[in-house]
Amino acid sequence: MxxxxxxxxxxxxxxxxxxxxxxxxxxxxxxxxxxxxxxxxxxKGVIQGISAKVSPAAVGRNTIVFIQVSELKISYHEFEQKIAKDLDIIECHRMTGRIDYMLKAAVGGMNELNQLVERLMPFCSLNTSVVLTSPVANRLILPQEK
The missing domain is CATH 1.10.10.10 (Winged helix-like DNA-binding domain superfamily/Winged helix DNA-binding domain)
Structure with a gap:
């Protein structure tokens, strides 16, 4: 480039x-x-697609939460299939270390967060963190300078 x-x-x-x-x-x-x-x-796969950035709050998803997933009770494959079908989950990352997955979810509020947690609890241990602010979000991704 x-x-x-x-x-x-x-x-x-x-x-x-x-x-x-x-x-x-x-x-x-x-x-x-x-x-x-x-x-x-x-x-070359550098540009993977062009899409609109949607404000979660503007579409009624006022609460952003990160969920650490560990101690899976089902296979990784089965867990990933379940997560892929849950529309509240907007990102899912398989991790190294003591955490198996880091999920990012966008929900309408605490009631919806509670429902999401209840859906996930049978399959793993969870640790949730609600986002207060995002001082760095959607940063441009460019090649590192050498």
């Missing part, structure tokens, strides 16, 4: 709806060149 690719990634992460024409103007490249770079970054 060169500096133009990095600049392109930055612009697309800041505004995924930016048109090829606008990108072309901002980067002083032709539209075909921008399109080719975007396609190449997609083919």
């Amino acid at each position: 060169d500096q133009l690719d990095i600049a392109l990634l930055k612009l697309l992460q800041e505004d995924g709806r930016m048109t090829v024409s606008e990108l072309s103007k901002r980067l002083s490249l032709s539209r075909p060149s921008i399109s080719e770079r975007i396609l190449r970054l997609q083919e």
